[in-house]
Amino acid sequence: MCPEKHLPLYRITERHNIHRKMVTNKIYEPADRMAMLIEDCPDVLEMLGRFGIPLGFGEKTVAELCQAQEVDCYTFLCVVNYILNNVGDVDIQRLDVPTLMRYLRASHVYYLQFLLPFIREQLMACLDHETTLSRLILRLYDDYANEVNTHMQLEEDKVFPYVDSLLSGRHDNENSIDAFMSTHNNADTTLRELKNIMTRYLPSDVRTGNHLAHILYSLYRNETWLANHARVEEALLTPAIRMVEHRLRHSDVNRRLSQMISHGDAGELSARERDIVVGVVQGMSNKEIAEHLFISLNTVVTHRRNIARKLHIHSPAGLTIYAIVNNLVDISEICT
Numbered sequence: 001m002c003p004e005k006h007l008p009l010y011r012i013t014e015r016h017n018i019h020r021k022m023v024t025n026k027i028y029e030p031a032d033r034m035a036m037l038i039e040d041c042p043d044v045l046e047m048l049g050r051f052g053i054p055l056g057f058g059e060k061t062v063a064e065l066c067q068a069q070e071v072d073c074y075t076f077l078c079v080v081n082y083i084l085n086n087v088g089d090v091d092i093q094r095l096d097v098p099t100l101m102r103y104l105r106a107s108h109v110y111y112l113q114f115l116l117p118f119i120r121e122q123l124m125a126c127l128d129h130e131t132t133l134s135r136l137i138l139r140l141y142d143d144y145a146n147e148v149n150t151h152m153q154l155e156e157d158k159v160f161p162y163v164d165s166l167l168s169g170r171h172d173n174e175n176s177i178d179a180f181m182s183t184h185n186n187a188d189t190t191l192r193e194l195k196n197i198m199t200r201y202l203p204s205d206v207r208t209g210n211h212l213a214h215i216l217y218s219l220y221r222n223e224t225w226l227a228n229h230a231r232v233e234e235a236l237l238t239p240a241i242r243m244v245e246h247r248l249r250h251s252d253v254n255r256r257l258s259q260m261i262s263h264g265d266a267g268e269l270s271a272r273e274r275d276i277v278v279g280v281v282q283g284m285s286n287k288e289i290a291e292h293l294f295i296s297l298n299t300v301v302t303h304r305r306n307i308a309r310k311l312h313i314h315s316p317a318g319l320t321i322y323a324i325v326n327n328l329v330d331i332s333e334i335c336t
């Protein structure tokens with residue numbers, strides 16, 4: 001299923017590379033002192049609050065602080081190292097999805113409830129409200145803020161609840177993280193336009209010049225911040241959710257199989273249907289099965305339809321599990 005709306009996103013592009021680089025050339029580890037990490041790269045300060053790690057940590061290490069705040073240390077360091085150094089060497093299986101979700105949700109709150117209104121206030125204080133130009137600048141900023149708000153709200157309403165339901169063990173086959181993220185694309189044209197106008201065309205005097213330059217700098221920082229946020233969603237959250245989906249799908253097949261076995265349904269297949277299952281498991285096409293069993297192709301298709309209806313299993317992988325569990329085949333006969 002496709003999400004109802006597009007998810008405009010502030011994806012990093014090569015064009016942003018120079019601004020993006022926060023490279024420290026160091027991969028931080030659990031035994032590193034958090035204070036050192038901040039001294040190396042103050043950008044980490046913005047991340048701390050979103051993980052729920054307060055300041056005032058003395059000489060404590062990253063591992064000690066994460067443990068104290070019940071933050072998964074591996075996930076925290078993955079996000080930090082990924083954002084600071086663009087390191088893609090992540091063991092997705094070790095990522096803790098609840099920790100990632102906590103970080104992303106807190107990031108939305110920070111951005112929507114603090115940063116965007118804060119910059120707007122700064123703009124209001126700086127611009128002369130009487131002029132048409134000022135009103136247009138504000139309108140452009142509001143358009144940009146609305147785009148971000150729409151994007152994040154959609155994630156809050158659709159994507160995050162979907163992830164929550166997966167985490168509680170429920171998986172519907174209609175949704176998938178890939179379907180949601182397929183429209184997670186670049187729509188930062190409004191922000192680019194705003195920066196461009198402020199840089200090139202907005203007149204300022206000595207009084208307003210510094211203020212406007214500071215706001216402009218904040219907008220550049222925002223762009224980087226949003227791009228990093230998107231990278232975490234795409235490069236860390238999405239593959240981690242894919243794994244959860246895969247696990248749930250598998251356990252669903254196993255659960256249905258064990259239900260069938262416990263209800264004695266395994267014996268419901270006719271001898272002919274069992275032969276067909278064996279053929280499928282051995283990697284034969286319908287045509288090959290027909291030739292092998294001396295029956296028509298149509299008969300094979302009908303049998304396969306009946307098998308799927310009886311077992312609620314449609315995939316060759318599911319039939320393979322069924323065949324093994326019911327001793328229809330030996331593992332050595334399975335075509336992998």
Ligand SMILES: [Fe+2]
Binds near residue numbers: 104108155233
């Ligand atoms: Fe987001």
Ligand SMILES: [Fe+2]
Binds near residue numbers: 007009184230233
């Ligand atoms: Fe997003």
